[in-house]
Amino acid sequence: MTIKKIRIDTISSVKKFCSIVIGCSYDVDIVSGRYAIDAKSIMGIFSLDLSHDLELRIHSDNCGEFLDEIKEFIVE
DSSP: OEEEEEOOOSHHHHHHHHHHHTTOSSOEEEEETTEEEETTOHHHHHTSOTTSOEEEEESOSOOHHHHHHTGGGBOO
């Protein structure tokens, strides 16, 4: 599993992020506090508090290409 902090704080960034994640062949979750949602669910993402950084859990250790695609959302 790979874990990264991400920020998706606008409607357009949520749409763009979700369109990228939908193309993944493995499971990707977003965790905010005690809530964990499927990152492929745009409605699930909008149910979270997007004013804070979120934790992205990628259920793969071989996800370098995916991380390159979402690099604009990753918070270092």
